[in-house]
Amino acid sequence: MQSTLPGSEVRDNGIISSGIKVENFEIVTYQGLIRQANELGYSEAGNLLQETLNEELAASELLNSLATKSATTK
Structure with a gap:
């Protein structure tokens, strides 16, 4: 990616794919x-981890929508 121009479609797609x-x-x-937390009886830790997982899922959805948008605007 270092050899691509900043802001170029190739670089943007590479950054999105990496994300x-x-x-x-x-x-x-x-x-x-x-x-593991739930199996060990650490339900509070499991709940906190679930909150973080939900944030990661939202970030993944955003990146996938950017990838789809990029692919359909070519």
């Missing part, structure tokens, strides 16, 4: 942590 990749990793991680 989606990170969000997906975070979502899977939080899902595992929630499952």
Whole structure:
């Protein structure tokens, strides 16, 4: 991405794709942590982790909508 022009479509798509990749990793991680917290009886921690997971899901939805918008405006 360093060789692309700032603000170019290629760079923007690369940044969006990287963000989606990170969000997906975070979502899977939080899902595992929630499952472990609940299995160990740490329901309060599980609830807090669920709140964070909801934020990650919202961020993922936003990035996916940006990717879709970018793909349809070509």
